[in-house]
Amino acid sequence: MTLLEQLYAWQTSHAILFGADTASYCLDQRRRYQGQALAVARPKDTEQVQQLVRLCAEHGVAIVPQGGNTSLCGAATPLSSGQSLIISFERMKQIVRVDADNNTMIVQAGVTLAQVQQAALAANRLFPANWAAAASCQIGGALATNAGGVNVLRYGNMRELTLGLEVVLASGEVWDGLRGLRKDNTGYDLKQLFVGSEGTLGLITQAVLRLYPLPTAHATALVAVENPAAAIDLLRGLQAEVGDRITSFELISAPCLDLLKKHFPRLAQPFDSIPAWCVLIELSDGGETAALIDRLAEYLFAHGCIDAYVAQSASEAADFWLLRESIPDAQRVEGVSIKHDISLPIGVIPDFLRVCGAELIAHFSGANIVAFGHLGDGNLHYNLFLADQTAGVYMQEHAVNEIVYRHVAALNGSISAEHGIGQLKRESLQQARPALELAMMRQIKAALDPLGIFNPGKVL
Structure with missing residues (x-):
């Protein structure tokens, strides 16, 4: 069979789309990159991913892995040649197991960040990764880009939040690295090759994620500062006072607040006049919320933060965060x-x-x-x-x-x-990294993807 004949034969079992049905998968969310694809395959499990990879390897056809299609750099968009197969992980959305004793969760690649957060909460645990696209971004894509977000200060990027992976290699073999261990010094840490590789080395199909005890106390403040140097001074002083209880420390400039006021005037801004800079601070801990709020307020006012607003309720804290999370939307409306x-x-x-x-x-x-x-x-x-x-x-x-x-x-x-x-x-990377680093990256790419079928035209 030709590749297209086989894809048509698998149309139902692998939920494969052709023609006009592929259009939304070929356009990135910023509407900057428009590609074309032979088809979009939507496998339901690792075995079907294997079958698709082997078929593409046999016919020398490129594969573009796609999660929630929320990439901001065109990483999940096919090139314009129309000679690639998009593999979407949207049907691989099973939460395989939550192990509260080990503080781990195993999920398929198509589970969204919001679903992981909700499953962790149901087990009285926290999965701390958090960013605006939580409802649509998928764990496979978040791992492929080593996504960060607002809680990296305390918990780290996806790289730090992942203990193990399952990956389909270019040969169609499956590497099973689903080990939920914090300590494992048996050779190279292979999973870290795939985290941040943007689907150019292999296809992540499952992951072991790290969970944490669920904080019971939260304190949120929006604080005006004179300049970024003053913001850093505030950060260092607060770290000396409360240590790693600082979950988030976000810097916001006046033009951000100006855009919010212009395009989203119903969003409440507490400042009488827009400051040149402000910071959004989130603390979390065990114990009582009221005590943590009092501690944050006492510190801010003792250190001369006059124009500071400490949220007195969960809804007020949510309003502060809505300001921060709406900045990208305000920019989009602006142009x-x-x-x-x-x-x-x-x-x-x-x-x-x-x-x-x-x-x-x-x-x-x-x-x-x-x-x-x-x-x-x-x-x-x-x-x-x-x-x-x-x-x-x-x-x-x-x-x-x-x-x-x-x-x-x-x-x-x-x-x-x-x-x-x-x-x-991709072109900027060639100037940003030393030649030796780029050569090492290419050697790794050639070793793991000798046919060059995984996500061509991305990264390297």
């Missing part, structure tokens, strides 16, 4: 911007914001920098609006990136903190 997901040593972030911002404003008339992000782990979402807020702005992207990435490199930072490389940053 098209040139986005960056960068990481820097925390102490140099004020220098970066000052020097890089000044150069961008000097070079681009009417530039508006919308900066926010996870200050506690050094991750900034650094976005630039220009006079042209249509897709035509991408004509300026190379020039903008040259400035931003030059300053990132000078400060020993990274061009991708949590979004990955995909198609968007």
